[in-house]
Amino acid sequence: MTQTKSTPGGRGTLYKGREGMWSWVGHRITGVGIFFFLLVHVLDTSLVRVSPEAYNAVIGAYKHPIMILGEIGLVGAIVFHAFNGLRIILVDFWKQGTRYHRQMLWAVLTLWLVTMVAFSVRHLMIFFEGWEGF
Amino acid sequence: MTATNSEATLPSQGTEAPRSGRVDPKYLRSNPSKGAFEMWAWLFMRVSGAALVILIFVHLWTNLMVGDGIYQIDFAFVAGKWANPVWQFWDLTMLWLAMLHGANGMRTIINDYAEKDSTRLALKSILYLASTVIIILGTLVIFTFEPCLVDEAGNLLEYAPSFCETAVN
16 A cells, blocks of 8 residues: 555655655746746847837846846746756656656756856856946 | 556556556546647657757856846847847747747646636636737747837937947948
8 A cells, every 4th residue: 555644753655745746846836937037038128129228227127136136046946947857857768767866856956056156156246346336 | 448558557456557548538537639739748848848958048148147247238239149140049949948838837737726617717818828929029029120220310329239330331
């Protein structure tokens, strides 16, 4: 009989509350967030057809300090979704994929951390070099 | 009963594990022919996903990591990129794949959480309408973009990219 509920003793199910479930939750949440940003991003880019002034004014909002932090969050979501998506492809198509899905999740999280440290340092460096204050 | 697949047989019960198209009809929620669509949707998510990793990582690299990063992005920067057909094609591919990938992901989520038929229909209608509008809008913007805008007197607007000066004179 397969277990369907996690037990207090720590020996839970194969899926619920474990790496498989949490990576799935993370993939969904980041995916929804990226989708709504994409809608906004196509709309703000479309302002190049309205006028250069309109586009420059709206895209200027992305250079505000709060938005700089927002961009780090957005790129964090994209990088997780990308790396975890590649992991899903390996789980589906690679023979050993299901055997190593947990190890691959730790690889995803490690690569995510390395990428995000590099991105954040570069993005913040550029921001502080060019920042003219509020 | 058609020929059984020994790999799909559960040893303990001697019955086949349920899988698309082999489920007892009384458990089917919808037309079995939808199975082919769902298979293609599943495959599309993996193929477009792999392509989008490259498309978006390069997009983020060229726009945010090199040059002046976030500060370089303005009308002239976009005009400079879209003067090159490679970037037009790049952004067009990214737009279509990302929107279809995202819309299909949202469709899956709506199917998972919206239990009432009418709610699912309403949410998916909004989703498909919004996605269609965004894809068409973005495509038109890429192909009808005019970088060297002039005023009534025929002079270049001040935001025009520098390559327009040689093109006009």
